[in-house]
Amino acid sequence: MWRTRAAAGMIPLALLAALMLPLPAAAQQPPPTAEAEVVITIRPAVERPGTEFEGWGTALAWFAHVTGGWPEADRARLADLFYGPDGLGWTIARYNIGGGNAAATPPYLRVGAAVPGFWRQSASGSGKDWWRPDHPAMWDWSQDANQRWWLDAVRERVKAPIFEAFSNSPPWFMTVSGRVSGAEKATDDNLRPGQERAFAAYLARVVDELQRRHGIAFRTLSPFNEPNTDYWYAANTQEGTHWSPERQAKMIDAADAALKARRLATRIAAPDETNSHLFVEDWAAYPPATRARIGQLNVHSYGSVHQTAVRDIARTSGIRLWMSENDTPLPKDPEDFDGIASALALAEHIVEDLKRLEPGAWVFWQAVETLSARDGKPGSNWGLVKADLGAPATGSHMLYVTRKYWAMAQFSRYIRPGYRLVAIDDPDTAGALSPDGRTLVLIHVNGGLSPRRLDAALSGNWSAETIVTDASRRAERIAAGEALRAPPRSIATFLLRRR
Template structure:
């Protein structure tokens, strides 16, 4: 098991140094033979990379002492970490100051509005009045924007919203309407909400010297689980209201002369994505520069792929985290990493997206002393107690899922192109110059697999393994996938 890393140990060890000893040459043992046949004649568009949503962990960890937050940023965006290049910034809605706190730790992302003293009701906000804005809000999450910009040569930033501010909602809460099937944005508020989002995008771009390439104005919109009793921000949007909001957001961005495009619909799964898309009029579809879909359900993923292809729109898998259901928290366990890795492989094969974005990289530790909150099983790549920034120590627990992620993100790099592979458990990508092939193979079974590359002249030059005893460790180039393992093969092509 990987032990908790205290601040002092983190300062002394890089992510690369944390990998275990090299994988030895496999001993002779019964195995099945499997030939992997990548179709190098059908490469996809250039892959843009990997990343995470900054909600909610960045709202917590961005306020931690420098040694802790810098180490976290290195783990995810540093060249010796996961090498991520994408970040999704959450523009908070924000509840009324008098509302009793009810959102889960980290989920209470503040809004950028300010309500002057004596203002009552929900029609007081005037976006043209500078006194109605609070540009010092959300300092912790914004710290991550600067940290990523310092580490990544050409980062891709996206802004996204989970809910309008409370005073634009029907329920008066950012967690949703009273019923999960009811839209929570008050009728006729689309333009005001769009003005809010576009103004925040504009101000943060200038303040942090970054570019938000896209703005996603709705999140998992056509679901039935955004209701007022929730403990996180969320809002239901019917396809008709989604279209109105997309139109309004696009107009607001253009009115400010911003080049930021619209991403939509950030639906929770492909089945609902297709339903949303069917409800958009042609003029709304034309405003969308990027299609975002989550993969919390895998039905109809190829339908989403075909929509993106047919309309010539860039496609992201913009949110997922998949631990094994009811798997007890175990930083070193292999069960959840295998489920996660299989999910990534299938997403890449079925959706063929140009980016794959994690939900939140740091999750609360279930058993954290003094945290006072239940955690999330094996959600997240790093586990920490969400404790006050003033605490003396903030132990970081790197889970084996982190190393499962490394099997993909360290080797399928921006500019690589996904290629079809005729094996359900393998995803492939070819380098920009066509001289290198990367294959990531997941063997969730108990029988070893001897792998053959079905490409003339192909030569395995590196083999990287994460299993129950190794963490993204390099070793023998014998192309064998051990039981219950994730194996990355780097292959030289003629």
């Protein structure tokens, strides 16, 4: 545990009475307190099977569907910000296989969310039963050029990228409602009964074709997203589909069979549930044969209940675990590119995920979000970079790099693929050890108003380097001293190297 050492003593009655008197308005804000000495216990030698870290990344989806069509200078700058060696150094990209609404459906999805499918409807096709996956004329491989640009951009910037394909909804003609945004009732499954094999064939063919056309490998395919929730309904503004745990199992079986029929090495990732307690519910309903077909466990962290249960499921089953989606703006925090509040909230959330889930990767939701403070509304701090995603594709685009971007840099630049997560006895600190055991990375989030001094109890001779993001610094190195110091309201990364 962290321990704060403070002097103990009695408060004189006269002073106590004075403290109870009302203060002038200018004196209401308490002055910063003296620096507290905090002691942590670090056990980098503790073995944690399955906690070798693979990297950081984002879902491409909506923002890539927009920005991949921008002028080269703008889209290349974005790709460098996230995947370049001088950017965040991400190594993971999740590609969204679109479902696609019928051509006659009036546009209603939010900006960027209308990711097209790869099917082509013939002039004579009508109803919902016209499509045949084995007919070449029913495929259109010219679709989704913008998001696919990002596949090439990541491949060009990352030495060993990891690609995952994921689906939010089947194509409209495989659904009950005829819309990719969900069933009429949010708790009803929207895939038509008996369509599992057809949908699996669609997903597997897209994986196969895009691998060949872009010279990449999709290591995993996630056939559904946040399935056992009440998020998805026909009038919603994004793709989504409810899946009961029983229908999830049938879809996992069908998708695995479809991948194997095409002789692909791609494995199934599931269930991509919105939080850990629903993950546990889904997993409990899967038959053993279905569980055996899963090559990677995906969970989102919109909620922290039962995270250690998910960790233990991954350990006992011997299946790799990813935290495959999250973004954590502080609720009701107005849009502010330089604000530290949402940056601290994101960093605290990442620390908690790394400590409780112990995942093999941590993947952001949408790295770019549209400007939201408009028409007198305060907006929000979703995303790491802000831009006007509704602006015409032609012409230049202003990019606003937020303080959350620099909070992410405190993690992704220093906990690199191959590092191993280690146990740290402090709720505000996460740690990782380099493959050679000579570099220990500590990331501490100080959300308080007082500076903190951290005393790391390590044997041997270590040098220290400190990188800080706070209200005035953006992942900046600060002067090293004998003590590890985290300024108030900051994210501090300490690089401890064995001499």
